[in-house]
Amino acid sequence: MLFPLLMASCADSADETGAEASAPGVQVAPFGEVDGVPVELFTMTNGRGMEIRLTNYGGVVTHLFAPDAEGRAADVALGYDTLAEYLESSPYFGSLVGRYGNRIGGASFSLDGETFALAANNGPNHLHGGERGFDKVVWEAEPFEEAGRRGVRLAYVSPDGEEGYPGTLDVEVTYALTDENAFEIDYRATTDKATPVNLTQHTYFNLAGAGSGDILGHELTLHADRFTPVDEGLIPTGALQPVAGTPFDFTEPTAIGARIDADDTQIAHGGGYDHNFALNGAAGMLKHAARVTDPLSGRVLDVHTTEPGVQFYTGNFLDGSLSGKGVSYGKRSGFCLETQHFPDSPNQEAFPSTILRPGETYASRTIYSFDALP
Numbered sequence: 001m002l003f004p005l006l007m008a009s010c011a012d013s014a015d016e017t018g019a020e021a022s023a024p025g026v027q028v029a030p031f032g033e034v035d036g037v038p039v040e041l042f043t044m045t046n047g048r049g050m051e052i053r054l055t056n057y058g059g060v061v062t063h064l065f066a067p068d069a070e071g072r073a074a075d076v077a078l079g080y081d082t083l084a085e086y087l088e089s090s091p092y093f094g095s096l097v098g099r100y101g102n103r104i105g106g107a108s109f110s111l112d113g114e115t116f117a118l119a120a121n122n123g124p125n126h127l128h129g130g131e132r133g134f135d136k137v138v139w140e141a142e143p144f145e146e147a148g149r150r151g152v153r154l155a156y157v158s159p160d161g162e163e164g165y166p167g168t169l170d171v172e173v174t175y176a177l178t179d180e181n182a183f184e185i186d187y188r189a190t191t192d193k194a195t196p197v198n199l200t201q202h203t204y205f206n207l208a209g210a211g212s213g214d215i216l217g218h219e220l221t222l223h224a225d226r227f228t229p230v231d232e233g234l235i236p237t238g239a240l241q242p243v244a245g246t247p248f249d250f251t252e253p254t255a256i257g258a259r260i261d262a263d264d265t266q267i268a269h270g271g272g273y274d275h276n277f278a279l280n281g282a283a284g285m286l287k288h289a290a291r292v293t294d295p296l297s298g299r300v301l302d303v304h305t306t307e308p309g310v311q312f313y314t315g316n317f318l319d320g321s322l323s324g325k326g327v328s329y330g331k332r333s334g335f336c337l338e339t340q341h342f343p344d345s346p347n348q349e350a351f352p353s354t355i356l357r358p359g360e361t362y363a364s365r366t367i368y369s370f371d372a373l374p
């Protein structure tokens with residue numbers, strides 16, 4: 001019964017009315033199979049103009065409808081309509097990333113005197129948890145409803161040694177949509193052996209609507225006085241460099257495209273922005289990390305996080321060869337704000353530690369909230 005209902009809502013959303021059509025709640029529908037394991041598509045609706053669809057394959061957010069000031073919803077997340085497309089090729093569209101989001105230099109690290117070899121899946125370096133990271137596994141999923149919000153609890157047990165990482169990691173991620181148009185993400189993990197953990201979310205946003213062009217006119221504010229400069233392989237040098245006087249200064253609202261092609265070594269290394277910013281404010285405290293405003297549609301995204309850093313990535317590797325939802329994804333047609341600990345932390349003594357030990361609980365929270373300028 002739910003399946004035809006959801007299909008009806010999918011069809012509606014093509015004409016941008018789907019987000020407002022449904023009553024608040026969470027709907028579940030079959031989304032296909034991965035290696036014989038059925039996966040589902042969950043649709044969270046808040047009755048206030050927002051709708052988020054996600055699948056327990058990779059914890060992928062497939063659609064995110066957000067309203068403008070007139071209540072017109074647009075799907076602001078790059079991605080696909082079908083599971084087959086995600087299985088075929090995805091640059092982490094909407095993915096839940098782990099065990100270690102971002103890069104680990106030389107695809108290895110030492111911990112307590114032991115060296116661990118990881119997959120070199122990004123040149124000589126390790127990226128986003130390896131060949132089959134948390135973005136490619138099937139999570140257990142349970143929808144829930146609470147006062148003022150509804151969502152899906154995802155759980156995954158990563159076996160000891162998976163992708164080369166030590167320890168059985170028990171992970172729980174909660175995705176929730178609130179009545180206030182906030183998308184709240186809570187990450188929890190425990191382990192039975194010391195291991196690095198750095199979980200993040202890799203949704204590519206385009207506040208004018210996925211497929212509507214590039215994001216160079218969006219204005220970004222990043223509450224970060226420093227960033228971590230990188231080498232050609234995007235591994236941090238270990239320095240924390242002040243953004244002042246560089247194309248990385250977003251402490252005042254600035255168009256993403258204003259300096260994206262500046263003659264600057266760091267810009268050259270990233271092919272644009274693909275850098276971790278060290279957020280101002282106390283570690284572990286929920287703080288305002290970023291605000292992005294699209295002057296054309298008026299949609300606004302605010303990001304709050306307990307993490308010390310955020311990877312700002314401008315979709316430099318997109319080249320129009322991938323299409324989904326009837327549109328094609330050209331260079332810089334989306335941006336990511338991946339809240340996280342700094343890249344390569346397991347090899348960088350001076351960076352905040354990413355090591356989780358038995359008896360400790362990894363806890364991290366990020367909130368993407370949506371608003372609209374009048």
Ligand code: GLA
Pocket residue numbers: 091092102127234274311313317336338
């Ligand atoms: C992250 C990385 C980028 C790129 C994307 C996926 O954001 O920092 O360099 O690999 O993931 O395409």
